[in-house]
Amino acid sequence: MMPYLLLSSLLFSAGLAAALLRRNAILVLVGIELMLNAANLNFVVFWKFGPNPESMAPALFVLFSIAIAAAEAGVGLALILALHKHFKSTNVDDMNLLKG
Amino acid sequence: MSSSNLQLEAPLDPAFKVERRTATGRGDLLEVSMGPQHPSTHGVFRMDVVLDGERVTKLKPVFGYLHRNHEKIAENTTYLGSMPYTDRLDYFCSLTNNWAYALTVEKLAGLQPPERAEYIRVITAEFTRLQNHVCLIGFLLQDMGASGTPLMYAFREREAILDLFESLTGARMMCNYMRFGGCRVDLPSGWLDQASKVVDRFPRFLDEFDRLISGNEILAARTQGVGVLPRELAVSASVTGPVLRASGVNYDIRKVDKYGIYDRFSFRVPLGDHGDVYDRYMVRVLEMHESLAILKSALRDIPPGPIMDPKAKLRSFKPKAGEAYGRIESAKGELGFYVISDGSANPYRYRVRPPSLINLTVLEDMCVGHTVADAVIILGSIDIVLGEVDR
């Protein structure tokens, strides 16, 4: 199970790096998605290698997580669109006003 | 043309202002140059459209790619020499073009075609109108993406009419048939029977077309309420033909001028109330029914006799100095020729009033606010032929 866990760690750190380093809001969102996927992978891995593989709980967790991620992506991207309309940019550094 | 020719149900609103629909100026605009090589611009025509998403916010028609200097060439050839060139104006309707030009020069030279020639002219002109409308409807549906079926049915019928033209004039499209003071050749034997057969068979096609497409939900959805041309705008932009009549203005030169012998036939002029693409489509369908009625009585009543005015001459034809404007109701609208003669063998000034070009001027007003797909069918519903637009 070690390779899987390393892979998910890599995914998570890559996502984190994108969220921290990239200035484009879309890429920040991409990073978040990567981190979510890393977590999902962990769920599945621990289900497969864990003590009770007959339980369906991890699968359902992942399922819910995927669904929520879809919702999150939808809302996030809509937000980016709205912000872009306002600031004419998707660079997070440009969005430095609290007032729209 | 005096405005009293226009028969309006109600007076035009004097306060009418051309109100341009505008699309929202939001979002990224996409400039697309549709044409000159584009499948649905009916030739080498270009529309510079500015799109907001799929909506047209601005449309600039660009034409002139097919400019062949028709008017200046005509001023440098003999009167007869420009007759074949008129074939090439609106290459679907060479016979009506011939007629309009012949009518003008006859006015200029004071020639009077004999009765049989007038009948032949009416018959050929109405056949021309039939085949033009048939093709137009086919093209319009092709622009709507009907993968060729209506177009092929339309061409099937057109074929029969073109066969008639060929056996009469020797050519299917570039007929070059009419002459100043009459027609070039008399009807060959059996032609009238053949023509009657085509006329009798034509309603079958109209019914078939009606069943195929007129009730189709997609057609209705695509055309109703699309590309509305208000009555006032149509009149003030001097739009003519079926496009004008679809906007509800009763103006048909066959009725107004009664040129030729049109006063002998009783026919009706269909009028639309909405001025949208569907009305333009339906007005043409109904016009075909009326044309068939004219054809029936003309084919029945055509008298024997000469086909040329004895005063007419072919070579060294020099009308006396003067000017004349002759116009007819071609399939696309008012086709007019304006000719000034200085007494020489060539016209001094020669000018065509092409209905396609003038109807095209309202394209932007009809298209703005609609989608690209609509712009394509609106262009199709105007019925332009680039040979006539660019001359």
Place this chain on the structure above:
Amino acid sequence: MLGTGLIKGMAETARNFVGSFLEEDRLTTVEYPEERIPAKEAARSFPFLVFDGDDAEKGLRCVACQICEKECPPQCIFILKDTAKKPDFVGKMQFQPKVFDIDVSVCMSCQICVEVCPFEAIKMDVDFELSRFDRFEGLLIHKDELSKPNSYFRKIHPTDAAAVDANLAAEKAKAEAKAVADAAAKAKAASAAAAGLAAPAKPAAAAPPPPPTPADPILKSASSSTAGPGLAETGSGKTHAPAHGS
């Protein structure tokens, strides 16, 4: 209800689908190279020059009057007059074209040259398969290729050709009659005048040169074989009756 129009339309296409197998008049397509629609009698493609008899040089009706060249709207005809004259069908001495070119890539098949020609010398062909490998020189058609016999003209436009032949025959008859009368008058005048003085001038001016004799059998055979009996009558009767008068 939604969909009824669509179903009606589909019924119509189905009817056409079946109909295209059953009804002849639905399928207008002709499979061209194997199957050809017979050319309509009035059909026209590009002009050609008519000659009488079987010698294209001698029998050519064209007299290089250049009217067609002048009247041709796209100006696709080029004519160069020959300096030598040759007798035409009535025996009058006429010019003949040294060069007669038609650029069929320019020609628009309008038939105006045919209409304006006073000599019935240029007619419209029906042959439309003119593809060449050279689109400049190849489509510039010269006199030798343009000249086609009257029999060909009769074959492609029988009605037209009959009328033309009748016209020409009438004209010729008139010319013959006139020539005979002239000759008679001349003879009378000559006999009345001094016998020795005008003697050398007489044969050249008065005696019409023999008509193109080889033309006659061909004309006869062509007219009797291709056109109907009525045509043959008019053709042979009117053309030949006075032909051997001199």
Place this chain on the structure above:
Amino acid sequence: MSFDLAILALLIGVSAIAAITLRDLVHCVLCLAVTFASLAAVYLRLGAEFLAFSQVLVYVGAVAILALFVVLLTRTGEPRAESRFSPQVMIPLAVCAFVFTGLAAAAWSSSLKDSPEAVGASMKLKDVGRELMTSYVLPLEVLGLLLTAALIGAAILAKADDGEDDEVTDLGESQGQQQRPMVATTHSDPKHD
């Protein structure tokens, strides 16, 4: 570690790194789609068929496409040059490296580290469905509610500005605005910047 897993791991690693480092946003999102698809393959390998297909359906079929749409809709000219290796960047990078080592160390020290793969275990669709409809029915309903809310919210957000700058302008006046070059398609040539 078997051969196929190695390939998948390589694919995931490379495409994930590419997704966060490439300049062209479209390429980034496409690489992200590759990551998602390869992750689905990993799920498949782990016997979670249903999850794998859901992953492809939702992530590749919806999220990636949505992101691509947004990328196209928000293109405003040339992407600004981001200085990727300034000293300022080093701190987040260090944080990431730290997180990675932390996670890896945690995994390494896990008691489950050497637990065997449950060979027979696979997610039977029937079981998943039964669980969803019995013990997890409330979360399912809540999830449905959330998705609906997200749908409506996203629609409203994306249309948010409508009332404000939706002024009906005459075409003649708004020409200056419209002559702005089309930006959604003008592509910044990567070679030139």
Place this chain on the structure above:
Amino acid sequence: MIEWADQIFVLLKREILLLVPVALQPLASILLSVGPIMGVFATLFAATTVLERKGLGRIQNRLGPNRVGPFGLLQPLADGIKAIIKEDVVPYRTDRVLHTLAPILIMVAALLAYSVLPLGRNMVALDLDAGVLFFFAAGATTELAIFMAGWSSRNKYALLGAMRAIAQMISYEIPLILSTVGVLMAAGTLSTTGIVEAQSGYSGLFPNWYVLTPWGFAGFFLFLIAATAEANRSPFDLPEGESELVAGYFTEYSGFKFAMFFFGEYLGLFAANALAITLFLGGWNAPLQILDWVPSYLWFFAKLLFLIGLSIWVRGTTPRLRADQLMNFAWKFMLPMSLVNILASGLWRFTGDGVLGWLVCGSLVAGSYYALGLNLAPKNAVTKRIYRFAT
């Protein structure tokens, strides 16, 4: 004997596998499944192109291709050779990697779907527990390929076409999936073979196909419509609507890549039709019990050809919808209709397949169809227009 004829391909595969060394057997098994599928469906693609062109020709009163080979049957060969030897023109500024990858991806995605389709009894490449879901997951990746094609071409028409295609595919994916839910509920499994087996057997004269229930009937047509939209076929072919967008997202493709797009598109169509057969038309089952002796795969392909013919027929009839009407249709008609359909299939479970079930479910489906049709009507249905005539 009947058994043997039915299972001949299965037995053949087993025999061949026995000849292969054990280590290579998994690989050989894959090849033996994939190879025939690709071969058969490539042949079917070739046959369909001829069938479509000839069928459309006949619908349009033309002859269709008849020059290459007897009756034009070798036309696809000529087309294929032409596509291969044609120059592959890649515009200068394209994103070359994506431009090349897109047609490959579209084909791969389309081919993936075939792995779960049962082509006959025991003839499925991969009998997955979640087979239907796999099918949709594979189908979802085509969107990515289309986007890549449209975006990498750097062509405005291509981009517009790709945007339209993606919007359309996403919208119609929802009714596509929802329309299958009833079947999944009734069969109690997502495995394609399980669904087909649930439909085997006969009640009286009729087979136990889901299409012969009210909800299955509605579901079948909903599925077909959505699948047509997914496959970008007429009347939903607006992503490549040639009269508006030249060729949509593959405007800039030529030669073999274009052929691959074409191939991929048709493969998608076949796959969707094959799934419709699996879900609603009883898969490989014979329609009548007495016809049970005909090998199962023949039934499958007969049904497939029938559906292909249907789509050709529709293509020959309808004009194209506009983009916003397409969306309206998806969200205002298809989506609610498929939701109602799920409800109806649930009710069917409780009412049973007697008269009561037919009454309840049938009226529910028909009523909602009528109501939703009316809902579309104010804008879309043919308003009976009256035309005035001037005399």
